[in-house]
Amino acid sequence: MDFDSIIDRRCTESYKWHYYPEDVLPMWLADMDFKAPEPVIQALTERVNHGVFGYGSRLEGLDDAILQHLVHFFDWTVNPEDLNFVCGVVTGFVHAIYSLTEPGESVLIQTPIYPPILRAPHATGRVAVHNRLILKEDGKYEIDFDDFEEKVASGVKLFILCNPHNPVGRVFTREELTKMAEICLKYNVWICSDEIHNDLIFSGYQHIPIANLSPDAAQITVTYxxxxxxxxxxxxxxxxxxxxxxxxxxxxxxxxxxxxxxxxILGLHAARAAYLHGRPWLREVMHYLQANRDYLVNYVNENLPGIRMWSPEGTFLGWLDCRQLEVESPHRFFLDEAKVGFNDGISFGEDGQGFLRINFGCPRAMLDEGLVRMKTALEKL
Incomplete structure (x- = not known):
């Protein structure tokens, strides 16, 4: 499988590649610059060739493919009647807020956090309560459980968990998940778990669905x-x-x-093909992403003075700590001086001030080009 070829995406409607000017290398939005698995492309081609695209119904074999995937990767047995489909995880957790809470009630989030999660409580007329993750000296984030329980006990109705965590790259341990679940059970708080990066886990770590911890945890959780x-x-x-x-x-x-x-309907056909036949592709892309992650961490910590990076446990996203750089805005500096476009850390909450999020789900040559541009810009400071 070829993950080294650079595919021109500017000739498409790609949001990632058209957001910044053409001279800017986009390393921000969380989609990868790789072709989808060949079985997915074949399934889409066959369905498109049929030529009729009327309203669809439950696609035969899709539910079973998903259920088998969950058992294989997470030892999670889900009843078919407990599974349904939505257009997206973001729309899903916003819908969960509307459905499980009332206007003016409190929703707990762990910052820094994926911007749609950060904005969702306010956008739905709820109150956002922040449990700030603790940044350790080595760059790893941990949960402040004393604060977590204090916030949950204050009248929170819903906790939005992001695991694996975007942007800090944590894959929470069984112990961490159990403690969060127990606190939510103690105070009768629903859990809405965003697990969209659940398959993108690096060697040495294991994703654990919080709903799979125990029957009690499952009873208070909706998972996306x-x-x-x-x-x-x-x-x-x-x-x-x-x-x-x-x-x-x-x-x-x-x-x-x-x-x-x-x-x-095309999304459903793609999903079925991916879950049925995409494992070899997933295995290879994870090897590639892990090599990119290791290369990125080493390069940043050895060649980019004023920036440090902890090695993420999952996702294809890196969280760059640029607080030691003597620039007003790291995002603006690298956009103007290096022509590299990142996610500005401040969009993940106040705790993200001075950070950048980088997407390393791309060919190595593209990643290297972005890093060299950064290094050259820093040398001019």
Whole structure:
């Protein structure tokens, strides 16, 4: 499988490649610059060649493919009736906020955090309560459990978990997840778990669905996941929602089809092909991403003075600590002086001030070009 070839995406409608001017190398938005698995492309081609694209229904074999995937990778047995589909994880967790809380109630998030999660409570008329992750000396983030319980006990109704965590790259341990789940159970707080990066886990770590910890944890959790990040098909807008508790399912189902519509039929065909036949591609892309991660961490820490980077445990996203740089805005500096476009850390919350998020899900030559541009810009300071 070829992950080294650079594919021209400017000739497409790619949001990632058209957001910045043409002389800027985009290393921000979380989709990869690799071709999707060949079985996915073949499945889409066959369906497109049929030529009729009317309303669709449940796609035969898709549910089983997802359920088998969850058992294989996470030892998680999900009942078929507990699985449903939404157009995207973001729309899913926003829908969960609407369905499981009331206007003015509090929603807990762990900052720095993926911008749509950061904005979701306010956008839905709820109150965002922040449990700030603790940044250790080595660059690793940990959970402040004393603060977590204090915030949960203050009247929070819903906790949005992001695991693997975007942007800090943590894959939370069983012990961490168990402690969070126990606190939420103690205070009768729902958990909405964004696990969209669940398959993108590096060697030495294991993703554990929080709903799979125990029957009690499953009863308070709604989980969102997708083939989009895993198999690089984010533009096909097909995601999965899993909820075991009848109360959660009932509240979600009341407005699910009216507010969210249905995933498009091409997305469903792509998802089925990916889950059925995409494992070899996933195995190879993870080897490539891990090599890119290691190269990136070493390069940053050895060649970019004033920047440090901890090695993420999952995702294809790096969190660059640029707080020692003598520049007003690292994002603006590298955009103007290096012509490299990142996500500005401040968009992940106040805790992200002075940080940048970099996407290393790209050919090595592209990653290297971005790093060399950064190094050259820093040498001019």
């Amino acid at each position: 996941l997708a083939p989009s990040k895993t198999f690089n098909i984010a533009g096909l807008s097909t995601s999965v929602v899993i909820a075991e508790n009848p109360v959660i399912k009932d509240r979600l189902s009341q407005t699910l089809s009216m507010l969210l519509g249905h995933p498009n």
